[in-house]
Amino acid sequence: MGRERLALIDDDEAFCVALGRALERNGFEVGCAHTPQDALRLVKKLAPTYAVVDLRLGEFSGLPVVEKLCRHDPQMRIVVLTGYASIATAVEAIKLGAIQYLTKPTDPDDLIAAFAQREGDSAVMPAITPLPPRRLEWEYIQRVLHEHDYNISATARALGMHRRTLQRKLQKFPVRE
Known part of the structure; x- marks a missing residue:
């Protein structure tokens, strides 16, 4: 085989x-x-x-x-x-x-x-504490970025921030949970 x-x-x-x-x-x-x-x-x-x-x-x-x-x-x-x-x-x-x-x-x-792994694991427990605000911001930016097909300019406009500010935020690693 x-x-x-x-x-x-x-x-x-x-x-x-x-x-x-x-x-x-x-x-x-x-x-x-x-x-x-x-x-x-x-x-x-x-x-x-x-x-x-x-x-x-x-x-x-x-x-x-x-x-x-x-x-x-x-x-x-x-x-x-x-x-x-x-x-x-x-x-x-x-x-x-x-x-x-x-x-x-x-x-x-x-x-x-x-x-x-063929199936999901229903025994996985949800997190005990909510995500920190910086991680929530990272998640939100990622969602908006995806909605705009990863176009930085369109995402910056949708978020109401300067394009360079968004680029700086995206260059950082995501905040740990």
């Missing part, structure tokens, strides 16, 4: 090499792509059963990649991996066909467990 094929789509080449090697040690045949265009070519060539898609692929969003991969193969099990997690992007990733949404850093065991 052949090894399971996995497409690893992330703009960070060093991260792809490291994670790819770890996944290969766990029995996967791994192909890497670093742009949305390369991702589609890789998937057509490799015909993977699994895919790991970074939410940010350079200047592009990984969400359209998730959507195209699902259209290409509705049975493909896709995990979105990101260092810029937000509720809005998590919801959209799942709606577009991803089976799981994980934050960086993660390890190969977490990815493999995510691929194996």
